[in-house]
Amino acid sequence: MNSPLRLGLAGLGTVGASLARLIEAKAETLANRVGRSIEVVAVSARDRSKDRGIDIAGLAWFDDPVALASEAEIDVFVELVGGADGPAHEAVKAALGRGIPVVTANKALLAHHGVSLARLAARKGTEILFEAAVAGGIPIIKTMREGLSGNSVSRVYGILNGTCNYMLTRMEAEGIAFDDCLADAQRLGYAEADPTFDIGGFDAAHKLAILTSLAFGCEIDLDSVFIEGISAVTNDDIAAAAELGYRIKLLAVACRTDTGIEQRVHPTMIPSSSAMAQVNGVTNAVAVDSDLLGSILLAGPGAGGDATASAVLSDIMDVAGGVLPPTLGLPPAKLAPYKRARMRAHEGGYYIRLSVYDRVGAFASIARRMAENQISLESIVQRKLPGAVDPSTAPVVLVTHETTEAAVRKALEAVSKDGHLKGEPKMIRIESLN
Incomplete structure (x- = not known):
C-alpha cells in the first residue's frame, strides 16, 4: 500500500469535526478503496480547548490556518474556515503556492476568487476540489x-x-x-x-x-x-x-x-x-x-455536518486516487470571458399582485398601461382575502403572457403614477420548467 495521504484540516466546526470523525470511523474502507490510508495530521481552529468529540491530542496544532497551509507537512489542505477573504483566502493561496491541492466547501471564496485561484493552481501544477461548496451532499460538481x-x-x-x-x-x-x-x-x-x-x-x-x-x-x-x-x-x-x-x-x-x-x-x-x-x-x-x-x-x-463532510471526503478520495480534474472544468486559459445576456422575453410570464383603490376607472387604467407596454394578460382576478380590513382597496392578481421584466416594471410604474395603487406592486416570475 502507498504512503498515507496526510491532511491539514483548517476549521473544526460542525463540518470539520464531522469530517475528522468520518475519516477515523471509515479508515479501513477508505484505505481499501484508494490503496492508501487517509490521515488528518495537522489542524487549525480558534479554540484548542473546545470539546468537539474528536481526539486532536496527537495532531500538529496551528493557531493560524495560513501557517498550517504554509508550514505543515501535508499532502492536501482542507479549508473549512469559510469567508470570501481573510484567513481562508490567504491560506488557500499559501497551499496552492506550495503546489498542494486544496479541498474546500467555501462557496463565497470560489464565487469571488475562483478564477484567480484556478489560475494559481494551474501554474503550480495542482487543483482545487469543491464538491461541498454547492448543494451540500449532492454530487452536482462532479456530475457537471x-x-x-x-x-x-x-x-x-x-x-x-x-x-x-x-x-x-x-x-x-x-x-x-x-x-x-x-x-x-x-x-x-x-x-x-x-x-x-x-x-x-x-x-x-x-x-x-x-x-x-x-x-x-x-x-x-x-x-x-x-x-x-x-x-x-x-x-x-x-x-x-x-x-x-x-x-x-x-x-x-x-x-x-x-x-x-x-x-x-x-x-x-x-x-x-x-x-x-x-x-x-x-x-x-x-x-x-x-x-x-x-x-x-x-x-x-443541502447542508448539515455529515452531508457536507461526505462531499468533502469524496474530493479527498479523488486526490488520494490521483484524480485532479481542472478546477472549473476547463484549464483557466480556456475559460471564456463571461458575456451577460441582453434582456429578453420571459417565457413563463409574470404573476403581479396589486392593492387597487376601489374606484371607477382603476381597472381600465391598469389594462391600458399594460397594453401600452405590449403586455398581454392571461387573467385578471380580484381576490377576496379573509380578514381584509381596508374596504377602500381591492386586491387584484394579474397573470401575464410572455413579456420582458422591463416592460412589466414600466407598466407598473405608470399605474402607480396614475394614483390607483396602495403600496408597492408585487411581481413574481412564472417558470414553465418545460
Whole structure:
C-alpha cells in the first residue's frame, strides 16, 4: 500500500469535526478503496480547548490556518474556515503556492476568487476540489465537471438554499406568517441570527455563479447575477399560486441565450406537478438541461455536518486516487470571458399582485398601461382575502403572457403614477420548467 495521504484540516466546526470523525470511523474502507490510508495530521481552529468529540491530542496544532497551509507537512489542505477573504483566502493561496491541492466547501471564496485561484493552481501544477461548496451532499460538481463533460448544457437551475425552501414549505403547508416562520427556522438552527445571506438570495447566488462557470465554460461573474430574496413573499402570494396551480420556490437559474448568459435568483412560481415543486423542507435540488441527456435532476440534503463532510471526503478520495480534474472544468486559459445576456422575453410570464383603490376607472387604467407596454394578460382576478380590513382597496392578481421584466416594471410604474395603487406592486416570475 502507498504512503498515507496526510491532511491539514483548517476549521473544526460542525463540518470539520464531522469530517475528522468520518475519516477515523471509515479508515479501513477508505484505505481499501484508494490503496492508501487517509490521515488528518495537522489542524487549525480558534479554540484548542473546545470539546468537539474528536481526539486532536496527537495532531500538529496551528493557531493560524495560513501557517498550517504554509508550514505543515501535508499532502492536501482542507479549508473549512469559510469567508470570501481573510484567513481562508490567504491560506488557500499559501497551499496552492506550495503546489498542494486544496479541498474546500467555501462557496463565497470560489464565487469571488475562483478564477484567480484556478489560475494559481494551474501554474503550480495542482487543483482545487469543491464538491461541498454547492448543494451540500449532492454530487452536482462532479456530475457537471466530469459526468456531463461531453454534453452541451443549455440551462442549470435549482433550489440551492435550504433555509428559504424550509420557510416557503412551512408557509404553504401551515399558513405561518413569514416572520414567525423565520423565527422558527432560527430556533431550529436552519437560519442564522442574521439571516440576510440566506433569505436575501445571496447564498444561492454564490452557488449559482459557480455552477454557471461549470455549465458554460466561462469565468465566474457573481456581479452579473440578478438577486431577489423571499422576504416580500406573503401567505396571500402562496395561496394565489396554489389556486393557479403553482408553488413558490426560491429558484436559481442560469441559461445560455443567443446574446450571452443569464443568471438570476428570485422567488418563482413553478407548476405544482413538476418534480422541482416536490422538493420540500431543507432539501436542495439541481436540474441540468443538456443536448445528449436531456434533463436530469439531483436532490438531497443541502447542508448539515455529515452531508457536507461526505462531499468533502469524496474530493479527498479523488486526490488520494490521483484524480485532479481542472478546477472549473476547463484549464483557466480556456475559460471564456463571461458575456451577460441582453434582456429578453420571459417565457413563463409574470404573476403581479396589486392593492387597487376601489374606484371607477382603476381597472381600465391598469389594462391600458399594460397594453401600452405590449403586455398581454392571461387573467385578471380580484381576490377576496379573509380578514381584509381596508374596504377602500381591492386586491387584484394579474397573470401575464410572455413579456420582458422591463416592460412589466414600466407598466407598473405608470399605474402607480396614475394614483390607483396602495403600496408597492408585487411581481413574481412564472417558470414553465418545460
